[in-house]
Amino acid sequence: MGVSLHAITTSQGVIVSRFSSRFFKPLLRALASVSALWLGASASVHAQTTVQVAQGWLAGQQASGVRQFLGIPYGQAPTGALRWKAPQPAPAWTGTRNATQFGSACPQYPGLFAEASVNEDCLSLNVYAPPASAQGPRPVIVWVHGGAFQVGTGAQYDASIMALKTDAVVVTINYRLGAFGFLTTSGMAGEGPGVNFGLQDQWLALRWVKQNIAAFGGDASRVTLAGQSSGGTSGCLALASPKARGLFHRVIMQSASCGIASKPLATARTYGDALADRLGCAAGGGQMACLRAKSVEDILAVSPLYEDSVTKFDIWSATDDGVTLPMAPLKAMALGRVNRVPVMVGANRDEGRGFILPLFHLGYGRELTQADYDSVAGYLLGSAAPVYTSLYSAANYGSVDVAASSLITDKVFSCVANRMAHSLSKVTPTYAFEFADRTAPQFAPDPFIDWLAFHGGDLQYVFQSTVAGIPQDPLNAQQQALGDQMLRYWKAFIATGNPNNTVGPAPLPASPWPAFNVLSSPYQRLEATGISTKSFGVFQAEHRCLAWSLEGLF
Numbered sequence: 001m002g003v004s005l006h007a008i009t010t011s012q013g014v015i016v017s018r019f020s021s022r023f024f025k026p027l028l029r030a031l032a033s034v035s036a037l038w039l040g041a042s043a044s045v046h047a048q049t050t051v052q053v054a055q056g057w058l059a060g061q062q063a064s065g066v067r068q069f070l071g072i073p074y075g076q077a078p079t080g081a082l083r084w085k086a087p088q089p090a091p092a093w094t095g096t097r098n099a100t101q102f103g104s105a106c107p108q109y110p111g112l113f114a115e116a117s118v119n120e121d122c123l124s125l126n127v128y129a130p131p132a133s134a135q136g137p138r139p140v141i142v143w144v145h146g147g148a149f150q151v152g153t154g155a156q157y158d159a160s161i162m163a164l165k166t167d168a169v170v171v172t173i174n175y176r177l178g179a180f181g182f183l184t185t186s187g188m189a190g191e192g193p194g195v196n197f198g199l200q201d202q203w204l205a206l207r208w209v210k211q212n213i214a215a216f217g218g219d220a221s222r223v224t225l226a227g228q229s230s231g232g233t234s235g236c237l238a239l240a241s242p243k244a245r246g247l248f249h250r251v252i253m254q255s256a257s258c259g260i261a262s263k264p265l266a267t268a269r270t271y272g273d274a275l276a277d278r279l280g281c282a283a284g285g286g287q288m289a290c291l292r293a294k295s296v297e298d299i300l301a302v303s304p305l306y307e308d309s310v311t312k313f314d315i316w317s318a319t320d321d322g323v324t325l326p327m328a329p330l331k332a333m334a335l336g337r338v339n340r341v342p343v344m345v346g347a348n349r350d351e352g353r354g355f356i357l358p359l360f361h362l363g364y365g366r367e368l369t370q371a372d373y374d375s376v377a378g379y380l381l382g383s384a385a386p387v388y389t390s391l392y393s394a395a396n397y398g399s400v401d402v403a404a405s406s407l408i409t410d411k412v413f414s415c416v417a418n419r420m421a422h423s424l425s426k427v428t429p430t431y432a433f434e435f436a437d438r439t440a441p442q443f444a445p446d447p448f449i450d451w452l453a454f455h456g457g458d459l460q461y462v463f464q465s466t467v468a469g470i471p472q473d474p475l476n477a478q479q480q481a482l483g484d485q486m487l488r489y490w491k492a493f494i495a496t497g498n499p500n501n502t503v504g505p506a507p508l509p510a511s512p513w514p515a516f517n518v519l520s521s522p523y524q525r526l527e528a529t530g531i532s533t534k535s536f537g538v539f540q541a542e543h544r545c546l547a548w549s550l551e552g553l554f
Contacts, residue, residue, distance in 0.1 A: 064160035071103035074208040075123030102155035137219035146229030156468035169218035175201035185272035187287030194323035206247035232256030240332035268319040333423035342497035346433035352408030354454030414543035
C-alpha cells in the first residue's frame, strides 16, 4: 500500500485520497465551513483607502490595524492559448477597482487549507500595509503559500499582525498549482523554452511588487521571498534559478523540502505524458492543442492526488528544464551557482508527525502498521530502505508512528536544511534555525500520537493567527513570547539581512544568533521555554545527519 510523496513531504494543504472515509469527510466539511466564515469576516470593509498602481486605482480597506488591498490581479487569466504558457502581466483597468475581496484560488481539489476551485483566472495577490510611516519605505515580505504545489491560496493567511510586528509590507500570492502549474509533457518541447509555470507565476508576482510596492509604502530594494513547506521550497528553487535573479534580496525558507524540489526533464515528461494519455492526448504534434481543449474538471479528474500508486509520486515537483531551473537546487547550492542573497533556513523539530494523522489516522482510524511504514520507506529510499528502517525502528522509537515520522523529519526536512546551510554559508550570509516548541497547538486532535513541533506548527507563531480559520488553541503566554521573539528576528533580517540587528524601537532578540559556518554549525533553537544556540553538531546528531550523508552508499 503506497502513499503519495506529496502528502509525506511538501504538503501543508494535506488531503487524503480516500474521500469516502467516515473519519475524514466530516472534518473536511466542518473545516471548510469555518474557513468560509473566516474569509467572509476578514473581507468586511471598515474604512476604505485608495492607492494607484501601474494598472490603475485600487480601493482597499482599513482592517486589523493595516491597509488591506485584496485580490489584485498581477497576471492575465492563463486560459486558452495561455494555459501552460509563461504568465503575462495583467492589463490595466478603468476607474477604481474594488480590492476588498480575495481573488479566486487556482484550480484544485478541496483540502484542509483550501476549498475546491475550477477557476483559472486566479493570478492575484494581496497587500497588507501598515499605516504610512515618516521613517521612509518599509521592507517587503512576499509570502508563498504551501500545499505541495497542489493546493492552497494566499487568502489562507491573514498577514495583518505579521505586517505590524515586522513593520513590513506583506504580500501573499496565488500561483498555478498541480497540472496547471507544474505539468511537463513532450509536446511542450516545441512551444518555447522553459516550463515550471507555477514558479514563473511567482516570479511575475515579484516583478509586480518591484514595480508597484512603493505605492503601498514598500521598499522595492528590500524584498524578502518567504514561505513554508512548498512555499519554502519555492525559495530554494528561486535561489537556484537565474530567471529569478534580482527579484528578491533575502530568502526565508521554513520547512522546505528542497531535496525533492525538482526532477529531471526526462522523468517529468514521462509523468506528464502519462497524464496526457489519461485525457486521450497522446504524445505528438497535437498533444498540447488536445490538452488545452480539456476542461478544468477533466484535468483535475485524472490528476494524481494521494492515491496508492507509486507511479504517481512527486509528479508536481518542479522540472530541471535547463531554462527556468538549470539543475536541482541542492546541486546548484553545492556548486555555489545560486542567487547570493542572505538566507534564513530552518525546519521544525518533529516535522513528520504532522503527516501521520492525515495520511493514516484519519483515513484508516488506526495507527501505522509496519507494512505502511515499509511502503513509505521503500519509495523514499529504494534499496536503502532496510538500512534506515532498522535505524528508525519501532523498537528504537517506541512505536511505528514515531519511527516513521522521525525518519520523514530527518530525511526530508532537517538534514536537507542542514545541507543547504552548509552549502549556502560558503557563499552568502546564512542563518539556520529549528522551531522546537513541542507544545505547539495542533490542527486537529489525534488519539494515537502527539504532534509536538510538527510540520506547520510554526505558522501560528509568525502570523499570530490561525491558518485558513482552522480552529487551534490560542498561543499561551510563553508561546506568544516566542512568536514575538521570532518576529523580532524576522524583522531585523528582512530590514538588514541580519537577524541580530536593532531596527527601530523594538528590543533586540533575547539570544544572539550566530551566522552558520561549517566549523561550529550553529542552529538557533526556538522554544517557548527559551531561545538558545546549539552548536558543534548538536542539531546534526539529534537528527542523525551523518547517517543521511551516507545514504548514497547503500
